[in-house]
Amino acid sequence: MKSLGSVEELEEARSAIRTGSGSRRRSITVCSGTGCQALGADRVLEAFRDELEKRNLSDEVNLKPTGCHGFCERGPIVVVEPGGVLYPGVEARQVPEIVSRTVLGGEIIDDLLYIDPITGERAVRKDDLAFYRHQQRIIIGDNERLNPGSIEDYIAIGGYAALGKVLSKMTPEDVIEEVKSSGLRGRGGGGFPTGRKWESCRRAKGEPKYVICNADEGDPGAYMDRSLLEGNPHRVLEGMAIGAYAIGSSEGYIYVRSEYPLATKNVQRAIEWAGKLGLLGEDILGSGFDFQVKVVSGGGAFVCGESTALMASIEAKRGEPRPKYIHTVARGLWNKPTTLNNVETWANIPVIIERGAEWYSKIGTEGSKGTKIFSLVGNINNTGLVEVPMGTTFEEIIFKIGGGIPDGRKLKAVQTGGPSGGCIPSQLMDMPIDFDALTKAGSMMGSGGMIVMDEGTCMVDIAKYFVNFLKRESCGKCTPCREGLYQMSEILEDISAGRGEIGQLDLLQQLAQVMRDASLCALGRTAANPVLSTIRYFREEYEAHIRDHVCPAKVCTGLVSYTIDPEICTACGRCRKVCPADAITGERKVPHEIDQEKCIRCGACFETCKFGAIVKV
Amino acid sequence: MSERDTSKIDSIIDQYGADKELLTSIFDEIQNEYGYLSRFALTRVSERLGVPEGQIYAVATFYKAFSLTPRGRHQIRVCLGTACHVRGAEAVLRRVERELGIEDGESTGDMEYALETVNCLGACALGPVVTIDDQYYGEMTPAKVAELLEKHRAGEVGK
Numbered sequence: 001m002k003s004l005g006s007v008e009e010l011e012e013a014r015s016a017i018r019t020g021s022g023s024r025r026r027s028i029t030v031c032s033g034t035g036c037q038a039l040g041a042d043r044v045l046e047a048f049r050d051e052l053e054k055r056n057l058s059d060e061v062n063l064k065p066t067g068c069h070g071f072c073e074r075g076p077i078v079v080v081e082p083g084g085v086l087y088p089g090v091e092a093r094q095v096p097e098i099v100s101r102t103v104l105g106g107e108i109i110d111d112l113l114y115i116d117p118i119t120g121e122r123a124v125r126k127d128d129l130a131f132y133r134h135q136q137r138i139i140i141g142d143n144e145r146l147n148p149g150s151i152e153d154y155i156a157i158g159g160y161a162a163l164g165k166v167l168s169k170m171t172p173e174d175v176i177e178e179v180k181s182s183g184l185r186g187r188g189g190g191g192f193p194t195g196r197k198w199e200s201c202r203r204a205k206g207e208p209k210y211v212i213c214n215a216d217e218g219d220p221g222a223y224m225d226r227s228l229l230e231g232n233p234h235r236v237l238e239g240m241a242i243g244a245y246a247i248g249s250s251e252g253y254i255y256v257r258s259e260y261p262l263a264t265k266n267v268q269r270a271i272e273w274a275g276k277l278g279l280l281g282e283d284i285l286g287s288g289f290d291f292q293v294k295v296v297s298g299g300g301a302f303v304c305g306e307s308t309a310l311m312a313s314i315e316a317k318r319g320e321p322r323p324k325y326i327h328t329v330a331r332g333l334w335n336k337p338t339t340l341n342n343v344e345t346w347a348n349i350p351v352i353i354e355r356g357a358e359w360y361s362k363i364g365t366e367g368s369k370g371t372k373i374f375s376l377v378g379n380i381n382n383t384g385l386v387e388v389p390m391g392t393t394f395e396e397i398i399f400k401i402g403g404g405i406p407d408g409r410k411l412k413a414v415q416t417g418g419p420s421g422g423c424i425p426s427q428l429m430d431m432p433i434d435f436d437a438l439t440k441a442g443s444m445m446g447s448g449g450m451i452v453m454d455e456g457t458c459m460v461d462i463a464k465y466f467v468n469f470l471k472r473e474s475c476g477k478c479t480p481c482r483e484g485l486y487q488m489s490e491i492l493e494d495i496s497a498g499r500g501e502i503g504q505l506d507l508l509q510q511l512a513q514v515m516r517d518a519s520l521c522a523l524g525r526t527a528a529n530p531v532l533s534t535i536r537y538f539r540e541e542y543e544a545h546i547r548d549h550v551c552p553a554k555v556c557t558g559l560v561s562y563t564i565d566p567e568i569c570t571a572c573g574r575c576r577k578v579c580p581a582d583a584i585t586g587e588r589k590v591p592h593e594i595d596q597e598k599c600i601r602c603g604a605c606f607e608t609c610k611f612g613a614i615v616k617v
Numbered sequence: 618m619s620e621r622d623t624s625k626i627d628s629i630i631d632q633y634g635a636d637k638e639l640l641t642s643i644f645d646e647i648q649n650e651y652g653y654l655s656r657f658a659l660t661r662v663s664e665r666l667g668v669p670e671g672q673i674y675a676v677a678t679f680y681k682a683f684s685l686t687p688r689g690r691h692q693i694r695v696c697l698g699t700a701c702h703v704r705g706a707e708a709v710l711r712r713v714e715r716e717l718g719i720e721d722g723e724s725t726g727d728m729e730y731a732l733e734t735v736n737c738l739g740a741c742a743l744g745p746v747v748t749i750d751d752q753y754y755g756e757m758t759p760a761k762v763a764e765l766l767e768k769h770r771a772g773e774v775g776k
Binding site for chain 1: 636637638639640641642644645666668672675676679680681682683697698699700701702703704708711712715735736737738739740741742743744746751753755758759760
């Protein structure tokens with residue numbers, strides 16, 4: 001395809017693609033996101049390619065590797081059109097059968113269909129699955145429709161039309177007004193209104209101005225940004241170009257964490273293609289607007305998700321934050337006005353421009369508009385990416401979409417907002433989720449991680465986990481964060497080992513107050529949230545550790561011991577063999593015993609025993 | 618390939634246009650090539666980018682992704698993200714440490730394996746996740762990871 005010199009040429013190219021090869025009636029899509037790739041999607045794709053070639057069907061059937069479909073639990077996902085027949089967990093050996101029976105014969109192979117674990121019903125199409133049926137996938141949904149390596153695919157589904165509209169029919173002020181009235185708030189954590197951020201940056205003095213896409217998705221358990229950038233990189237680039245036009249910038253950066261090699265590769269290739277077609281670079285679509293984008297790789301530091309630390313990192317410095325008396329919209333990267341938004345925020349922009357702020361603002365709640373993508377992970381049946389309107393309740397997400405908790409266990413809490421967030425207890429599950437409700441409940445939206453915890457989770461252990469995480473990640477620049485986390489970690493270590501004292505809960509709360517008031521950046525200011533929210537909702541669990549020296553969930557190794565039930569033990573000797581401390585004794589046919597002095601409480605025997613003879617007490 | 622091969626390091630630097638904004642990407646690439654960032658390489662990067670050596674070291678030591686000492690041939694990464702944590706990643710890590718006789722951040726004596734923990738690999742559905750080089754292994758338990766390491770040593774997986 002040649003470079004597109006105007007909006008008309010873009011539209012001509014679009015119709016050409018739609019009537020050309022992209023219009024082939026039959027297609028097979030293979031989800032090739034990181035999750036499905038880990039489960040063997042590449043082998044499945046290869047098998048389809050071979051099979052189609054063998055049958056001389058390569059020109060007739062459109063074989064498409066796509067980005068993440070979100071239903072990671074049951075990857076690799078394959079969808080066959082026409083009919084939209086969805087097969088989960090496909091293996092390469094099943095490929096010939098799928099081609100001959102479904103692709104050629106139009107038949108549905110019952111044995112390969114998804115079976116709902118609760119109702120036992122088979123689902124044929126995506127929308128037959130409870131996981132998808134209750135979602136509103138306006139942002140992530142396009143992942144299924146395109147090969148992230150093909151700009152034609154993106155153009156075919158209407159890509160770059162919003163950029164064309166902006167460049168030909170709207171002034172920068174119009175764009176800002178549209179984004180403001182859409183009610184879009186930043187999807188990266190704080191939830192600052194995007195339009196207002198852009199407006200301040202446009203008004204700020206100083207040239208050049210920069211736009212940055214924050215793809216340093218550091219919250220553990222959150223991967224929606226990775227999936228968007230991996231699966232639909234052009235959508236993010238289009239959003240950035242629109243933002244750059246609005247604030248008056250011609251240079252952009254995408255800061256991607258180094259743990260996401262596929263996202264980096266896909267977005268780099270997308271930049272190259274968009275450049276070739278004149279959708280990035282100089283004089284975009286003949287409008288006179290220039291915009292270049294550079295990809296910067298992060299070095300695996302959590303703090304670099306903070307805007308000023310991220311900018312320092314691009315400036316080839318240590319990724320340490322600075323106080324924000326002067327906002328980054330006025331003085332950001334290289335001390336110039338800078339607009340930084342996260343991946344999901346940028347991906348929302350083309351949708352808002354195309355479908356209009358009025359349509360967009362009808363989705364969601366009073367204070368939080370649009371949809372939000374959550375990564376539903378942890379102790380949940382349907383792990384995956386879930387996009388729902390703001391205001392959806394936890395209950396709907398966890399039970400309707402997520403299929404509830406595995407193994408008939410009970411829900412205990414949901415952790416949102418990453419290490420800066422908190423744990424919402426099961427009794428609050430009817431709460432509609434939006435920015436403000438989560439903050440009120442002592443947590444926050446963060447980037448949308450939603451970690452489901454069942455009754456086997458110890459809340460002291462979770463608090464300790466997050467504090468230790470942040471202790472490792474604190475950059476050390478300011479004292480309250482660096483030392484506060486260190487002290488918190490010591491205290492929680494004591495409590496989980498049964499050495500705690502009751503006054504330590506007050507001490508934790510005092511430390512939290514100091515950290516909240518006096519830390520330099522949001523990492524330190526919010527670092528105590530996991531501790532505070534668990535004390536707030538699960539105080540009795542802390543007290544059990546401290547007063548009774550008991551870990552009710554039987555997680556904290558210092559408070560748990562293992563014994564063997566002689567009634568159940570078959571003396572098979574497996575536990576004796578795996579015990580690294582030689583703490584298990586016993587002969588053949590004689591029930592085994594654990595020497596508590598020698599036992600290091602690693603749990604290896606517990607996990608190995610096939611008969612359930614080893615008990616945690 | 619010699620670690621003191623200026624031309625290789627230079628070609629990596631040139632590939633990124635000797636652009637100091639891409640310093641971490643340059644480090645990444647050099648580390649991919651040699652397994653770590655040598656003193657020689659850091660000095661060369663400093664000269665070529667015109668960034669003071671002190672600042673180069675400040676950056677190289679700040680980020681977890683970079684190592685200033687040689688590391689084992691095969692990278693084992695144990696994900697400690699929250700989703701993996703609630704499904705028992707700690708026990709998996711302890712088992713790996715015990716099997717290899719090293720701790721997080723160390724390499725085995727024969728320089729065969731290097732062990733590191735990561736905050737989140739974003740493959741939460743598969744948790745607990747362990748990667749060896751770039752291959753993902755999901756739904757790990759202490760027993761399964763021990764078996765995996767044994768197979769890897771024997772050349773039955775990966776390698």
